[in-house]
Amino acid sequence: MQALPIFLKLKGKRVVVVGGGTPAARKAEMALRSGAIVDVYCRELGEDFRSIADNPNLRHARPVEAADMDGATLVWCATEDDTVDRRAHALAKAAGVTVNVADRPELCDFTMASILDRSPLVVAIGTEGASPILGRMLKARLETEIPAGYGRLAAFVGERREALEHATKSSAERRRFWERLLEGPIAEMVLAGQDGAAASAFDAEIATLDMGGKATHQGEVYLVGAGPGDPDLLTFRALRLMQRADVVLYDRLVSDEIINLVRRDAERIFVGKQRNNHAVPQDEISQMLVDLAKQGKRVLRIKGGDPFIFGRGGEEIELLAENNVPFQVVPGVTAASGCSAYAGIPLTHRDHAQACLFVTAHGKDGQIDTDWEAVLRPNQTVAIYMGLALLDSLMKAFIARGADPHTPAAVVDNGTRANQRVVTGTIATLAEKASAAALRGPTIIIVGSVVSLHDKLDWFTGRKAASVAQKSE
Numbered sequence: 001m002q003a004l005p006i007f008l009k010l011k012g013k014r015v016v017v018v019g020g021g022t023p024a025a026r027k028a029e030m031a032l033r034s035g036a037i038v039d040v041y042c043r044e045l046g047e048d049f050r051s052i053a054d055n056p057n058l059r060h061a062r063p064v065e066a067a068d069m070d071g072a073t074l075v076w077c078a079t080e081d082d083t084v085d086r087r088a089h090a091l092a093k094a095a096g097v098t099v100n101v102a103d104r105p106e107l108c109d110f111t112m113a114s115i116l117d118r119s120p121l122v123v124a125i126g127t128e129g130a131s132p133i134l135g136r137m138l139k140a141r142l143e144t145e146i147p148a149g150y151g152r153l154a155a156f157v158g159e160r161r162e163a164l165e166h167a168t169k170s171s172a173e174r175r176r177f178w179e180r181l182l183e184g185p186i187a188e189m190v191l192a193g194q195d196g197a198a199a200s201a202f203d204a205e206i207a208t209l210d211m212g213g214k215a216t217h218q219g220e221v222y223l224v225g226a227g228p229g230d231p232d233l234l235t236f237r238a239l240r241l242m243q244r245a246d247v248v249l250y251d252r253l254v255s256d257e258i259i260n261l262v263r264r265d266a267e268r269i270f271v272g273k274q275r276n277n278h279a280v281p282q283d284e285i286s287q288m289l290v291d292l293a294k295q296g297k298r299v300l301r302i303k304g305g306d307p308f309i310f311g312r313g314g315e316e317i318e319l320l321a322e323n324n325v326p327f328q329v330v331p332g333v334t335a336a337s338g339c340s341a342y343a344g345i346p347l348t349h350r351d352h353a354q355a356c357l358f359v360t361a362h363g364k365d366g367q368i369d370t371d372w373e374a375v376l377r378p379n380q381t382v383a384i385y386m387g388l389a390l391l392d393s394l395m396k397a398f399i400a401r402g403a404d405p406h407t408p409a410a411v412v413d414n415g416t417r418a419n420q421r422v423v424t425g426t427i428a429t430l431a432e433k434a435s436a437a438a439l440r441g442p443t444i445i446i447v448g449s450v451v452s453l454h455d456k457l458d459w460f461t462g463r464k465a466a467s468v469a470q471k472s473e
């Protein structure tokens with residue numbers, strides 16, 4: 001190690017920035033964020049200073065002179081002019097101030113880290129000037145690994161250290177408590193923004209410790225939307241909770257690739273419908289979630305698409321709420337959105353549709369049970385879930401109720417997955433074409449003139465073909 005990583009307190013300290021362009025603005029911003037008083041020396045402040053120009057801790061003066069270095073804690077030279085930077089560097093050294101010259105590692109007393117800011121949690125990555133780009137790439141990876149809420153979590157813990165000190169006898173006991181808390185539902189509540197509930201749960205744990213008892217190990221439920229199939233469409237939070245779960249309840253719509261991302265040793269319970277097999281009834285699933293959580297388990301209930309869009313997610317968590325089981329809901333990309341994007345069919349478009357309606361085609365006795373007045377409004381796209389079995393009668397119903405038979409329509413089968421197929425036609429021809437294609441589902445139907453854009457905007461079919469060709473080479 002050639003340099004010592006330290007966190008320097010700059011609050012109220014004077015920092016000098018020499019330069020008025022973009023690199024200087026970035027340094028000034030950073031110093032202001034850590035509470036420094038920043039003196040910028042240059043003829044004119046550039047555009048990039050605009051967002052910080054009104055900050056009371058930022059002061060702008062003429063080009064730098066020797067006396068300006070006196071009393072500074074740090075100096076950044078970032079004029080983008082080598083001669084001016086070298087002169088400023090010499091002035092800083094003469095005044096005995098620690099100095100950094102942008103892009104001149106040999107003139108730097110310190111180098112800047114790539115910073116992941118989840119204050120009060122801060123991760124700084126340094127490469128000793130060897131490759132700042134590598135540092136930035138690593139930072140980008142950490143951005144995806146460390147949830148944005150970790151800063152709030154660190155603050156939550158920091159604010160309660162004293163309370164725990166009073167309630168425990170030894171540092172070992174405190175360490176175990178914090179390890180358990182950071183792995184458990186209280187931390188999850190903070191990360192999910194449920195700060196009030198987290199504070200109450202913490203107080204309850206502390207009260208138990210005060211009475212000489214052992215803290216309870218409470219279970220929790222994560223209701224997670226898995227999106228329509230492509231694992232890359234999972235949210236960061238979904239993936240993190242999938243890796244934490246002790247047990248997972250899943251159904252047919254969740255693709256194998258996604259299930260394989262769940263923690264390997266988690267128990268898997270299939271609750272969906274399979275051919276010749278009945279699905280577990282909804283109330284039984286809800287009860288299972290309650291029972292498993294009450295056994296202290298972290299239960300992942302993962303559903304295709306978004307749990308709150310034709311997903312019965314609301315029903316599942318009602319029972320949890322009634323039983324005071326902590327839970328959180330993670331939205332997913334719903335089929336209409338994912339499938340239309342991967343089919344190159346924008347759901348809205350300035351020239352075609354100013355609204356989009358999501359409906360389900362569940363019908364009684366083959367009759368479509370929907371609000372036809374809403375469905376047939378002009379200048380909108382209609383995305384129909386669960387409609388394949390009723391496709392023929394659905395399309396006929398559109399025409400019978402006055403829709404133009406030439407209205408473009410599409411079926412997206414297995415949308416976003418490697419085996420995605422898109423069949424396009426009009427509402428007069430779609431059913432026949434889909435039947436000839438022997439689609440197997442899941443499928444979503446899209447009706448509206450936006451479908452006419454598919455031929456031009458279809459990007460995914462080409463990409464799939466390229467990747468198949470590459471594999472076979």
Ligand SMILES: C[S@@+](CC[C@H](N)C(=O)[O-])C[C@H]1O[C@@H](n2cnc3c(N)ncnc32)[C@H](O)[C@@H]1O
Nearest residue numbers: 228305306311334335385386414415442443444
């Ligand atoms: C019970 S609904 C669940 C919807 C889900 N909650 C969502 O937000 O996408 C099931 C229907 O979603 C649609 N669907 C789900 N995944 C799909 C996919 N990969 N491709 C096409 N349609 C899909 C189909 O219409 C399927 O019948």
